[in-house]
Amino acid sequence: MKTNSSSLLLRLTVALYSLVSYAFCLGSLAYAAGFIGNFVVPKSIDSTPTDSLGFALIINALLLSVFAVQHSVMARPFFKRWLTRFVPEPAERSTYVLMSSLALILLFWQWRPMGGVIWDIQNSVATGVLHGGFAFGWVLVVGATFLINHFDLFGLRQAWFFLRDRSYVPLQFMTPGPYRFVRHPMYVGLLFAFWCTPTMTVAHLFFALMTTAYILVGIQLEERGLVDALGQDYAEYRKRTPMLIPGGTNRSNKVRRDAGQVA
Numbered sequence: 641m642k643t644n645s646s647s648l649l650l651r652l653t654v655a656l657y658s659l660v661s662y663a664f665c666l667g668s669l670a671y672a673a674g675f676i677g678n679f680v681v682p683k684s685i686d687s688t689p690t691d692s693l694g695f696a697l698i699i700n701a702l703l704l705s706v707f708a709v710q711h712s713v714m715a716r717p718f719f720k721r722w723l724t725r726f727v728p729e730p731a732e733r734s735t736y737v738l739m740s741s742l743a744l745i746l747l748f749w750q751w752r753p754m755g756g757v758i759w760d761i762q763n764s765v766a767t768g769v770l771h772g773g774f775a776f777g778w779v780l781v782v783g784a785t786f787l788i789n790h791f792d793l794f795g796l797r798q799a800w801f802f803l804r805d806r807s808y809v810p811l812q813f814m815t816p817g818p819y820r821f822v823r824h825p826m827y828v829g830l831l832f833a834f835w836c837t838p839t840m841t842v843a844h845l846f847f848a849l850m851t852t853a854y855i856l857v858g859i860q861l862e863e864r865g866l867v868d869a870l871g872q873d874y875a876e877y878r879k880r881t882p883m884l885i886p887g888g889t890n891r892s893n894k895v896r897r898d899a900g901q902v903a
C-alpha cells in the first residue's frame with residue numbers, strides 16, 4: 641500500500657475514520673453478546689414477539705441476508721478494487737468494519753422475536769455448562785483477533801501506517817494458539833456463542849441455523865482469498881489442519897482421500 645506522501649489532513653481524516661469505525665464495531669460486538677445472551681440490552685433475540693411467525697421469519701431472514709451479503713461481497717478483491725476508486729486504500733478495511741457494524745445494528749433494531757420454546761433446560765449443572773460455553777465462545781472470538789492481529793482485522797493498523805506515511809506491511813501466515821488445532825477459531829467461538837443457551841427459542845434456533853450455514857459457506861470464500869493472499873503456506877495448512885473441529889477430519893484431505901490420492 642503506497643501512500644505517495646498523502647497530505648497530513650487526509651492522513652488525519654483516515655485515522656479519525658478508523659477510530660470511529662472501530663468504536664462502532666466494539667459497540668455492536670458488545671451489543672451482540674447481550675442480544676444473543678438476553679442480558680443488559682433493551683431489545684434482545686427473545687424479547688416479546690409483536691408480529692406473526694411468518695412475517696417475523698421473512699424479516700429476520702432478510703436481515704441476516706443483508707449481513708451475509710455485505711460481509712461476503714465487501715471482502716472480495718473485485719469489490720475492494722472498486723471501493724478504493726472512491727475511498728483511500730488505507731481506509732478500505734475500516735469501511736468494511738463500519739458497514740459490518742451498521743448491518744448488525746440494523747439487525748438488532750429490526751429483529752422480530754418469534755417466541756416458541758424448542759428446549760428449556762432447568763438442570764443447574766447443564767445450565768452452568770451452557771452459560772460457560774457461551775462465555776468461552778466470546779472469549780475465543782475476541783482472543784483470536786488478538787492472536788492474529790486485532791488492530792489489523794479492525795482497520796486501525798492500516799490507518800496507523802498511513803498516518804506515519806509508511807507503506808502497509810500485510811499480515812504473514814501464522815498459526816498462534818488455537819490456530820494450531822483448527823483453521824477458524826473465531827468461527828468456532830461464534831458457534832459456541834450462538835448454540836450454547838439453556839433456553840432455545842424459535843428465533844434463537846433460526847438465528848443459530850442461518851448463521852451456522854453462513855459460516856460454513858463463508859469459510860469456503862474466505863479460504864480462497866487466504867490461499868491467494870498467503871500462498872502455499874495456507875494451502876499446506878488447509879491440508880494438515882481441521883477446519884472447525886480439533887482432531888476432526890480435514891475436509892481437503894478427506895476429498896483427496898476419497899479420490900484415492902492420500903494414503
Ligand SMILES: C[S@@+](CC[C@H](N)C(=O)[O-])C[C@H]1O[C@@H](n2cnc3c(N)ncnc32)[C@H](O)[C@@H]1O
Nearest residue numbers: 784788811812813814815819823824825826827
Ligand atoms: C475475520 S478473520 C477470521 C479468521 C478465521 N476465519 C477464524 O475464524 O479465526 C479473517 C482474517 O484473518 C486473517 N487470517 C486468518 N487466518 C490467518 C492465518 N492463519 N494467518 C494469518 N492471517 C490469518 C486474514 O487476514 C483474514 O482476512
